[in-house]
């Protein structure tokens with residue numbers, strides 16, 4: 001069997017004994033972590049600053065490779081992929097939401113949302129049509145032609161979430177998605193993530209410091225010193 005196609009039963013993400021140490025460091029950022037997320041599951045990662053949450057998200061999101069261990073996204077073993085294959089997996093099967101939104105400032109919200117579709121080869125008309133439709137759905141209808149600097153943090157994060165799911169990924173990785181929002185906007189962004197998780201059966205892996213955010217997940221994994229506590 002090809003190293004890219006190993007069979008697992010029913011898991012979206014199957015992480016086994018994963019370890020990652022950054023060069024120049026004398027401890028592992030992630031130290032032998034294992035867990036499974038099933039399709040449609042919303043899993044929260046909690047733990048103090050520096051415990052390894054972002055590193056684990058990067059590994060599960062095909063942004064980095066573990067030193068040891070195995071990460072299966074569906075049937076694909078991410079640890080065995082080359083750079084080009086990892087890029088394809090990221091573009092096609094994973095969506096990312098970050099604390100500071102990471103929208104391109106020179107594009108309008110709808111242009112930001114359409115970007116992954118254009119990169120995947122959609123025509124500008126089709127990409128714009130789908131981006132507008134999803135923008136409406138996430139509550140941005142009247143703001144889609146504004147630039148990021150002209151809208152609120154909550155609206156920027158809604159656009160970032162729309163951009164993250166416009167290509168229908170299997171897995172959404174969210175790193176402190178409410179960490180830069182006031183409590184009202186944070187609650188509305190969380191509500192949106194919960195709604196998308198339920199309606200699209202989107203698997204979500206989300207890191208947070210906030211226990212009320214984690215409480216909305218189906219399950220919370222607590223990290224400390226690179227391991228699950």
Ligand SMILES: Nc1ncnc2c1ncn2[C@@H]1O[C@H](COP(=O)(O)OP(=O)(O)OP(=O)(O)O)[C@@H](O)[C@H]1O
Pocket residue numbers: 022023025029047048049050051052053054055056
């Ligand atoms: N690029 C890097 N090079 C070297 N060390 C790093 C790098 N990124 C993270 N680290 C270290 O790895 C450990 C885990 O960091 P990580 O960012 O995964 O933690 P975190 O739980 O996400 O923290 P926070 O909640 O502050 O974002 C920390 O000790 C951090 O200093």
